Every structure is written in C-alpha cells, then in structure tokens.
Amino acid sequence: MVVKSRRGRRRYVAFEVRPPGSIAYDEIAKAIESDERKGGLRLKLIEYRASKGIVRCLEPDTRRAKEFLAALGCEETGCAVKTVRTSGTLLALREALGLPKPPPRRRPEKAPSQGKKRASQR
Numbered sequence: 477m478v479v480k481s482r483r484g485r486r487r488y489v490a491f492e493v494r495p496p497g498s499i500a501y502d503e504i505a506k507a508i509e510s511d512e513r514k515g516g517l518r519l520k521l522i523e524y525r526a527s528k529g530i531v532r533c534l535e536p537d538t539r540r541a542k543e544f545l546a547a548l549g550c551e552e553t554g555c556a557v558k559t560v561r562t563s564g565t566l567l568a569l570r571e572a573l574g575l576p577k578p579p580p581r582r583r584p585e586k587a588p589s590q591g592k593k594r595a596s597q598r
Contacts, residue, residue, distance in 0.1 A: 485535040488522065490560040490569045491545050496527040498555040504529065507548055517544060522566065528573045530566065538562055 493499050501524050508521045508531060517537050522530040533541040542559045563569050570577055 485564065486532055487535050487538045487541075487562055487564060488566055488569050489531045489533065489538065489541055489545070489562050490573050491529050491531065492558050492560055492573075493527040493529070494556045494558060498527070517541060519544070523570075523575065525575060528560075528575060530569050530573075530575075 493504070504524055505521050508519050517540055518534060519541060520532045522532050524530075531541060531545065542562075545557045545559055548557055561569060561572050563572075567577070569575075
C-alpha cells in the first residue's frame with residue numbers, strides 16, 4: 477500500500493458516550509472541531525448517532541486523539557467518553573458499532589452528447 481506523501485494515513489477512532497443520550501450531536505461537534513486545547517491535533521467528526529461516534533485523525537496523532545476524547549467527556553459534560561476501537565477504514569468501525577452502512581454511491585448520468593448523430597438516431 478502506498479502511503480500518502482502529503483496527507484498521510486488516516487485513522488478512525490470509534491467512541492461511545494455514557495450515559496447514552498447525554499450529549500447531543502451539536503454539542504459534541506462543537507467541542508471536537510472548535511476546541512483550542514487540541515494543540516495542533518486535527519480531528520473531524522465523521523458520524524455521531526445514538527451516543528456512538530467516529531472521529532478521523534492522522535495516524536501519528538491517534539494516541540493524542542484518544543486522550544483528547546477521554547478528557548472531553550470528563551471535564552465539559554460530566555459524562556464519560558470511551559474509545560471503543562481504532563481502524564483504518566470506516567466500514568470496519570461502522571460494523572463494530574452497529575451503525576448502518578452508507579448507501580452505495582451512484583455515478584452521475586452523462587448528458588447526451590450533441591456531436592455527430594449515429595445512424596440509429598437519424
């Protein structure tokens with residue numbers, strides 16, 4: 477597998493919030509994406525449903541991302557954020573958390589060309 481030279485490898489960290497329902501999507505998204513305590517840590521909330529979520533980070537920052545999530549739960553909300561699993565693919569984490577798979581991507585239909593007409597179109 478070729479390592480991305482500029483972007484680097486991405487890792488996905490699955491987490492659970494306990495007690496369930498204690499943090500809404502807006503609260504967790506704001507806390508993860510706009511927190512100044514990250515110290516250069518680039519995190520992105522990929523999915524959050526039913527107190528289960530997935531965060532994307534770079535491979536060297538995986539340990540720091542887990543520590544950040546644990547601290548996030550303790551300090552700001554009074555609930556616990558527990559990391560469940562780390563993976564290089566979203567599909568594996570969605571299966572581990574019991575989240576539904578996204579629908580398959582559909583290719584956009586091509587517009588008919590206005591060029592030469594085929595014999596069957598004449």
